[in-house]
Amino acid sequence: MSFLLLAKRNAYFLRRRPHIAHRYYATEVLINAGIKPTPFGQPLYPSHPHLLQPGETTPGIPEEEYERRRRALMDSLPDDSLVVSVAGQVKYMSGQIFYKFRQASDFWYLTGFEEPDSAVVLEKNSSTRGYRMTLFSSGKDSAKEQWEGAKTSFQDIMTNFKADDAQHISSFASALKSLASSFSNVYLDIPQTSVTAKRNRIFQKTILKYLSAEGFNNKVDYESLIDSISSSKRKSLFPEVSKLRAVKSKVEQKVMRAAADISGRAHAKVMRFTEPGQSEHAIASHFEYLCTVNGAQRLAYVPVVASGPNSLIIHYTSNNQLVEDGEMVLIDAACEYNGYASDITRTYPVSGKFSSSQAELYGAVLAAQKYLITLCSESSNISLAQLHRESCHVIRKELNRIGFDLQGMTGTSDVEAVLYPHYVGHPIGIDLHESSEQYRSRPLQEGMVVTVEPGVYVPPSPSFPTHFHNMGIRIEDEVLVGKNHPTILSVNAPKEIADVEGACQGLLGLEPL
Numbered sequence: 001m002s003f004l005l006l007a008k009r010n011a012y013f014l015r016r017r018p019h020i021a022h023r024y025y026a027t028e029v030l031i032n033a034g035i036k037p038t039p040f041g042q043p044l045y046p047s048h049p050h051l052l053q054p055g056e057t058t059p060g061i062p063e064e065e066y067e068r069r070r071r072a073l074m075d076s077l078p079d080d081s082l083v084v085s086v087a088g089q090v091k092y093m094s095g096q097i098f099y100k101f102r103q104a105s106d107f108w109y110l111t112g113f114e115e116p117d118s119a120v121v122l123e124k125n126s127s128t129r130g131y132r133m134t135l136f137s138s139g140k141d142s143a144k145e146q147w148e149g150a151k152t153s154f155q156d157i158m159t160n161f162k163a164d165d166a167q168h169i170s171s172f173a174s175a176l177k178s179l180a181s182s183f184s185n186v187y188l189d190i191p192q193t194s195v196t197a198k199r200n201r202i203f204q205k206t207i208l209k210y211l212s213a214e215g216f217n218n219k220v221d222y223e224s225l226i227d228s229i230s231s232s233k234r235k236s237l238f239p240e241v242s243k244l245r246a247v248k249s250k251v252e253q254k255v256m257r258a259a260a261d262i263s264g265r266a267h268a269k270v271m272r273f274t275e276p277g278q279s280e281h282a283i284a285s286h287f288e289y290l291c292t293v294n295g296a297q298r299l300a301y302v303p304v305v306a307s308g309p310n311s312l313i314i315h316y317t318s319n320n321q322l323v324e325d326g327e328m329v330l331i332d333a334a335c336e337y338n339g340y341a342s343d344i345t346r347t348y349p350v351s352g353k354f355s356s357s358q359a360e361l362y363g364a365v366l367a368a369q370k371y372l373i374t375l376c377s378e379s380s381n382i383s384l385a386q387l388h389r390e391s392c393h394v395i396r397k398e399l400n401r402i403g404f405d406l407q408g409m410t411g412t413s414d415v416e417a418v419l420y421p422h423y424v425g426h427p428i429g430i431d432l433h434e435s436s437e438q439y440r441s442r443p444l445q446e447g448m449v450v451t452v453e454p455g456v457y458v459p460p461s462p463s464f465p466t467h468f469h470n471m472g473i474r475i476e477d478e479v480l481v482g483k484n485h486p487t488i489l490s491v492n493a494p495k496e497i498a499d500v501e502g503a504c505q506g507l508l509g510l511e512p513l
Contacts, residue, residue, distance in 0.1 A: 041137075041152040042114040044160055057112040059338040060255040063162060066112050072244055073110070074124050074131040082183040084176060085110055085237060087118035100298065105430045106189065106241045108339060111135065113161055115151060119172050120163075121179065135163040136172040173225055180229045187237040188226055242435040246427065247447035252340065253480060256429070256449055257489050259296070259337035260478050263344050264492030266290035267331065271348045271494065271503040276325035280305040284319045287333050296335035300342060300432050303333035307350070311472025312457045314422055323350050328358055330472050341432040343451050344490045345476035352504040357467040359497055361456060362475075364398035366495060368454045369475045372424065376479045376486040378446045385440045388424040391454050395420050399456065403465050419458065425451040428478060448481040449489065 038047035043059065045052040057063045073083065088104035103114050111120050118137040125132055140153050154166035167175065180186050226234065248256065270287050284305045291299065306316040308327035323329055327350050334342035347362065349355070354362060372391055375382050382390075396415050400406055406415065427434040427450050444450065455474030458464050478489040494503045502508045 037150060039150050039153075040156060040160075041150055044156075057161065058114070060258070061112060061251055061339070063112075063160075065249060065251050066110070067162060068249075069244060070110055070122060070133065071130055073240060074122060076240060076243070077124060077187065078185055079124060080183055081124045081185040081187060082179055083120075083122040083124075083187045083237060085120050085189050085241075087113070087116050090116050102298070104189075106237065106245075109241060109245060109430055111161060113137070113152075113157070117169050119169065121176065123179065123183070132165075133163045134165045134167060134175070135161060136167050136169045136175070139166075139168050176225065177228060180233065184233060185235055186229055186233045187235050187240060188229075189237055238435075245429055245434060246439060247445055248429060248449055248480075249447075252429070253447070253449070253489075255338050256340045256342070256478070256480075259335060259340050259342040260344070260489040261492050262291055262294045262296050262337055263334035263342040264490050265294070266335070267333075267344055267346050267493040268503045268508060270331065271346070271500065272506050274323065274329060274348070274350055274504070276323060276350055278323055280307055280310075280319040280321055280323060280329075283323070283329065283331065284333065287331065291335035296337045298336050300334050300336040304331065304345075305333070306330045306472065309470040309472075311347070311474075312459060312470065313472075314455075314457070325351050326355070328354075328362075328471065328473070330474055332474065332476065339430055341428055341430070342490065343428055343432060343476060343478060344493050345453055345455075345474045346493055346495060346500070347473045347475065348500045348504055353501050354497060358471065360402050361458070361468050361471055362473050362497065364402050365395075365454055365456050365473045365475055366497075368394045368398050369452060369477070369495075372452050372454065373477065373479055373486055373488065376444060376450065376452065376481050377484050378444060378481060379484045381443050383439075383441050383443050384423075384425060384427075384450065387444075387452075388440075391424040392416055392420065395454055395456065404468075405463075418461075419456050419464075420454065421457070422453075422455065425453050425476075425479075444481045446481055446483045450479055450481065451476055452479050453477075 034047040034049050036047075038044075040047055043051045045054055045056060051059045053062075055062050055064075057066050074081070077083070085107045086104065087107045088102060090101050091099045093099055101116055103116075107118070107120065108114065110122075113120070113135060115137055118135065120136070121134045123132040123134075124130065135157050137154075137157060138151055140151055145151060152160070154168075157163050157166040266287050269290055270283060273286050274283055284303045287303060287305075288299055302317045303319070304316050305319045306313060307321060307323040307329045310316050310318075310321060311328065311330040328347050329350060330345065330347045332343075332345040334344045336342070349358060368391065371394055372387060375387060375390065392415055396406055399415075399419070427439055427448060429449060439448075453474055453476030455472070457472040458468045458470065460469040475495055477491075477493075477495070480487040480489055494500045494508065499508065
């Protein structure tokens with residue numbers, strides 16, 4: 001591209017955004033690599049054209065999608081409703097050493113805005129749009145930006161995130177108090193945490209100390225801010241947004257498939273990478289490297305890399321022992337990509353070939369998993385709870401077929417407690433576990449994405465065949481529920497015995513590591 005064309009392109013950009021023209025010298029030009037340093041607090045098309053397409057608010061998600069989500073939420077609420085959602089906070093490991101920031105899920109779902117110390121208020125009204133949107137953020141601060149990087153200006157928030165108004169976060173508390181007095185229904189993010197006890201989720205209110213130290217000049221506590229609103233008006237926003245998040249749009253499905261592809265290919269390559277004598281940690285690190293180098297922003301969860309008897313620990317995350325020849329490795333790991341989680345588990349032989357006993361038990365779990373996936377359609381009229389009960393029956397049947405004597409185990413509950421102690425799966429999306437309690441009893445619906453992950457974990461007990469002792473096998477896929485047929489999003493992760501052995505031996509024709 002000639003200098004003249006580059007100069008014209010730069011001039012066009014500055015005409016569209018005169019408020020940032022002062023950031024550029026006359027000799028600077030806009031090129032395909034985007035603008036450095038970026039004037040925005042997150043990737044946007046002008047600064048990151050390698051990540052976003054024109055019209056996208058976040059990578060893969062167009063601005064119309066965010067507008068559709070907000071409109072669907074507001075349409076679902078009664079008249080005279082106000083919606084309030086707050087962003088996540090930066091968390092600190094020690095002192096001023098911070099963890100990599102991840103945005104609060106519901107806030108991101110509604111706005112696509114990725115900066116901390118922010119909030120959004122949606123006022124339902126009778127306009128053509130159906131609501132008024134105000135987004136609060138920390139705005140521009142040149143002194144802080146020298147240390148932390150750019151923040152998005154209020155004008156760019158209105159332009160790129162379609163807010164009707166953008167204000168400094170310091171005005172959020174007073175604005176909310178004023179607005180809340182004018183509405184009969186105020187839907188809020190109510191601070192809460194979950195405690196699991198015998199599969200029942202108990203919600204306890206906790207203290208969320210501050211939205212941000214700088215945002216609330218007087219360090220007003222967000223919980224106190226909620227309490228200042230009449231209890232008769234306050235309603236929880238979470239269940240209303242979770243209804244919308246349960247069914248994935250076409251663009252969401254596309255991003256989730258991309259996340260699963262990155263993770264699936266990483267699984268295949270890690271099978272080839274693994275050798276006797278390696279540490280589980282090295283395998284976990286190589287998996288994360290493969291995901292990151294292919295565009296993932298982070299892993300979706302702490303990975304499980306469990307070799308040999310370690311695989312009997314469902315959430316084994318120490319990953320600090322050596323893999324040995326003759327063992328299997330159970331790796332439960334996947335990435336988060338452009339805001340969406342993936343979740344895949346595979347089990348494979350360190351030596352590159354299953355022993356006869358390993359292949360027999362693996363085949364039993366695989367047969368059960370493949371059957372359960374066939375049930376994941378709307379026409380099957382089955383809930384996750386029913387799918388789990390079916391998984392217990394089919395696991396028992398498969399284990400009896402290969403020589404387990406389960407007659408003394410008097411029901412599926414006994415099998416669950418010892419050999420198959422976890423649930424068959426969960427909804428997945430922006431969060432790794434999307435409101436699974438709410439939807440376990442409801443029939444699966446077209447557009448939902450769930451995991452299907454039966455497993456068998458055989459302790460060294462005389463109750464079970466000796467040649468299966470200390471084997472743990474779990475096979476997990478992400479499944480997009482269809483009207484009549486499911487689609488496996490994680491199809492790129494090998495799971496047939498021949499494919500797993502081929503990946504381990506480097507026979508699948510994968511591109512170089």
